[in-house]
Amino acid sequence: MKKFLFCVAFAASFALLLTACGNSGGGAPSTSIxxxxxxxxFTPNTFTVPAGAKISFSAVNNGAGEHSFVIMKLGHDVVGHFTSADQANVYWEKDHIASGQTVSDTFTAPSDPGTYQIVCSVPGHFEAGMVAKLVVVKQ
Ligand SMILES: [Cu+2]
Incomplete structure (x- = not known):
């Protein structure tokens, strides 16, 4: 019985994992986010883009509060809290995205391949888990 329960739990977590992967957007590079x-x-929470490409960005805020989408420079990950020092190391951001709002913009993907941290810079939100990844790959 114990073994059976373990298998059910394993299958359930595997299904979750598959769902997460399907939603991750972490596969082939795309020029839209x-x-x-x-x-x-952020859903999905991984975005794969080609290095140096022009990216179309679209975001909908289905939350109750204001949020932001902030891409940090490579190697400048936010740790603990988003601070004014972090603000100086922002690669690109779309901030003040109000509740219920849909915003569109464009930006040029970084030319250096790597994994860039994405955060929400509203106080307390990074701490609440608003983190994602921008994976930049060579074209
Ligand atoms: Cu937020």
């Missing part, structure tokens, strides 16, 4: 923002998450 379409993100749904909620309190307190």
């Amino acid at each position: 379409n993100v749904t923002i909620t309190d307190f998450a």
Whole structure:
């Protein structure tokens, strides 16, 4: 019986994992980012883009509060809290995305391949788990 329960739990977590992977957007590089923002998450939470490409960005805020989408420079990950020092190391951001708002913009993907941290800079939101990844790959 114990073994059976373990198998059920394993299958359930595997299904969750598959779902997460399907939603991750972490596969082939794309020149568009379409993100749904909620309190307190980015969905998907991994975006793969080609280095140096022009990226179309679209975000909808389905949360109750204001949020932001902030890409940090390579090697400048936020630790603990988003601070004014972090603000100086922002690669690109779309901030003041109000509740219920849909915003569109464009930006040029970084030319250096690597994994860039994405955060929400509203106080307390990074701490609440609003973190994602921008994976930049060579074209
Ligand atoms: Cu936020």
